[in-house]
Amino acid sequence: MLDPRLYRAAFAPAILAVIVVAFSLGRPPGPATTSLAPDAFDGPRALDTLSDLTRDFPLRRPGTAGDARLANHVRGVFRLTGLRTQVRRFPAMTVDGRRRLRTVVGVRPGLSPRRVVILAHRDSLHPRAPAQLSGTAAVIELARVFAGRTPQKTLVLVSTSGGTGGAAGARQFAGDPGGPVDAVIAVGDLAGAHVREPQVVPWSNARGLSPLTLRRTAESALRSDAGVRVRRPGSAEQWARLAMPLTLGEQGEVAAEGLPAVLVQRSGERGPADGRRVSEQRLRDYGRSVLRTVTAIDQKRGSQGSPESVVLTGGKVLPLWAVRLLTGCLLLPLVLAAIDSFARVRRRRQPVGTWLVWTLSSAAPFALASGMAIAVATLGLLPAAPSGPVAPGAVAFGGAGAASLAATILAGILGWLVLRPMLLRWVGVRGERGSAGPGAGTALVLAALGVGVWIANPFACALLLPALHAWLFVIAPEVRMRRPVVVVLVAVGLLPLALVALYYTRQFGLGPLEFVWSAFLLVAGGEIGALGVLGWSLLLGSLACVLRIGFAQRIRPPDPSDVTIRGPLGYAGPGSLGGTESAMRR
Numbered sequence: 001m002l003d004p005r006l007y008r009a010a011f012a013p014a015i016l017a018v019i020v021v022a023f024s025l026g027r028p029p030g031p032a033t034t035s036l037a038p039d040a041f042d043g044p045r046a047l048d049t050l051s052d053l054t055r056d057f058p059l060r061r062p063g064t065a066g067d068a069r070l071a072n073h074v075r076g077v078f079r080l081t082g083l084r085t086q087v088r089r090f091p092a093m094t095v096d097g098r099r100r101l102r103t104v105v106g107v108r109p110g111l112s113p114r115r116v117v118i119l120a121h122r123d124s125l126h127p128r129a130p131a132q133l134s135g136t137a138a139v140i141e142l143a144r145v146f147a148g149r150t151p152q153k154t155l156v157l158v159s160t161s162g163g164t165g166g167a168a169g170a171r172q173f174a175g176d177p178g179g180p181v182d183a184v185i186a187v188g189d190l191a192g193a194h195v196r197e198p199q200v201v202p203w204s205n206a207r208g209l210s211p212l213t214l215r216r217t218a219e220s221a222l223r224s225d226a227g228v229r230v231r232r233p234g235s236a237e238q239w240a241r242l243a244m245p246l247t248l249g250e251q252g253e254v255a256a257e258g259l260p261a262v263l264v265q266r267s268g269e270r271g272p273a274d275g276r277r278v279s280e281q282r283l284r285d286y287g288r289s290v291l292r293t294v295t296a297i298d299q300k301r302g303s304q305g306s307p308e309s310v311v312l313t314g315g316k317v318l319p320l321w322a323v324r325l326l327t328g329c330l331l332l333p334l335v336l337a338a339i340d341s342f343a344r345v346r347r348r349r350q351p352v353g354t355w356l357v358w359t360l361s362s363a364a365p366f367a368l369a370s371g372m373a374i375a376v377a378t379l380g381l382l383p384a385a386p387s388g389p390v391a392p393g394a395v396a397f398g399g400a401g402a403a404s405l406a407a408t409i410l411a412g413i414l415g416w417l418v419l420r421p422m423l424l425r426w427v428g429v430r431g432e433r434g435s436a437g438p439g440a441g442t443a444l445v446l447a448a449l450g451v452g453v454w455i456a457n458p459f460a461c462a463l464l465l466p467a468l469h470a471w472l473f474v475i476a477p478e479v480r481m482r483r484p485v486v487v488v489l490v491a492v493g494l495l496p497l498a499l500v501a502l503y504y505t506r507q508f509g510l511g512p513l514e515f516v517w518s519a520f521l522l523v524a525g526g527e528i529g530a531l532g533v534l535g536w537s538l539l540l541g542s543l544a545c546v547l548r549i550g551f552a553q554r555i556r557p558p559d560p561s562d563v564t565i566r567g568p569l570g571y572a573g574p575g576s577l578g579g580t581e582s583a584m585r586r
Helices: 004-009 012-024 043-056 065-080 130-145 168-175 212-225 235-243 250-256 280-299 320-347 352-361 364-378 398-427 437-456 458-475 483-508 512-524 529-551 581-585
Strands: 084-094 097-108 112-121 153-160 181-187 261-264 311-313 316-318
Touching: 004 320, 012 320, 043 065, 043 130, 043 280, 065 084, 065 097, 065 130, 065 153, 084 168, 097 168, 112 130, 112 168, 112 250, 112 280, 130 153, 130 181, 130 280, 153 168, 153 280, 168 250, 181 250, 181 280, 212 261, 212 280, 235 311, 235 458, 235 483, 250 261, 261 280, 320 352, 320 437, 320 458, 352 398, 352 437, 352 529, 364 398, 364 512, 364 529, 398 512, 437 458, 437 529, 458 483, 458 529, 483 512, 483 529
Parallel strands: 112 153, 112 181, 181 261
Antiparallel strands: 084 097, 097 153, 311 316
16 A cells, blocks of 8 residues: 655655765864884894794694693783783683683783773684784784883783684673773784785774774874785775674674774785795784884874774765764655555554564564574584684584584474464464555564664665665555566665675675575574564565565555545545535535
8 A cells, every 4th residue: 555645755855865964974084193113113023933933832723722822921921021911711602612711911001091902813723824823923022012111001912812713802801901992903914925905904793893093093004114005995895894794803893892993914804814924024014014003092192982883985974873864764755655554554444463463474484593593502503603703614514514504494494384374373364465464564564674773773774775665666556567577676675685795705705605604603603683683584574575465466456435534645526625416406
């Protein structure tokens, strides 16, 4: 029951919103600078340290004896350089299952209690892997550089474990950093041979990106000391990361706790493979870049801020409030059309509540499948299910993984074949192909889903807008269309989500099976969360209803004589302009 006049009129506020957004673009802040040269970072000494660590600690899977011995070594170096040292021990889920990890924290008190944190993980899935250990070697060299110095701000050096998948150590530290934090610089591969963009990684596993000042400071340091012109992410890439935040780096878990964090890594977000080839020059240049970044932040007054939900486009900054305004105005026509459709069907005394349950019942199988994925992880049937995203191959698929994935799919099938029919019989749904009720119920669920996503994340709402508007015409009984047109409209609605999935597939280096396995681990490990599972279940359930309505036989447009409530949009009969038939006879 779609009223085209109401639907078109509701787009009027969007025109004003576009004008407001155009004037909301602002100038981005510049980088923090320092006049101190970073020559104190000794490249040959750092490479010697890296060689010794690689030789003495070749096996460093998270939570193993080799990882623990390296943690003790780092603690000893921190103490020798005069840092106040603390070791945190805690259980956490890693790529090898639940392990007891250690985080080594070294503190150099400064004139201010505000903290600048340098963080690197020491674990590796491959033997030796010097490139992955170069971040730890750089942290040890920085501890020696600052020995005997009193920085402006308190300097904190952190060695974590679990960075090979889930970033459990980084998450544990970010939950209790010990004081106010101005910036966290996660240091990864600094000496490897492979180069991948971006080398300054701002992504997060929650809403927001690294503050622009922090990002630009690290980029400026790389240009000055490593001669690297860092490629900045494009607008579409930033939008995808803000809409569906996922990242493999440790900075993602730190930023998810609300701390300003950035990752500096030569091999980009994904990191090196086995990382066997390293270079003294690369370690020196990138190490000095990190030192310049730390010094600039140390001398800059004020905090770097918290993670920002802004998009840098064309050299201008698009703020969050402008995105929320524009997406809200574009969502308004769908909401008004859904409410009007609901009211029209109610006036015809059709059981809209029943059809609302009909739509919601289609989401139940997907929720049941998600619950099964979480259950198999909780019961320990999976080899591992880290709470954060993992690189391809970090968690082996194997027989247990295949069985868990099959059980999840089976739960979804049984939910559709058994649970959903039981719910429909319980509410007494009948005649779904011959009334306007299914379309009204589905439209109402889509509108509620759009509003909920808009409140939580307007960037994600923007990705859903094509689907919400295109599917509205599929489920409208007045709109007659052939099945190929239905398929096209459904595909158009899914296109933005498919493009984001393709983007992550390329960024993470995933094949088709690895993509499915990674998505399963995100659900099983709890990265998506209860609200995320609910939102995806409603979206997929609504999609099933849209296809069912679109492929069903179209009903005839309602006859005007069926209207029971008169009004300016529903009545233009005798007497609407002045006299009635009985009055004319007089």
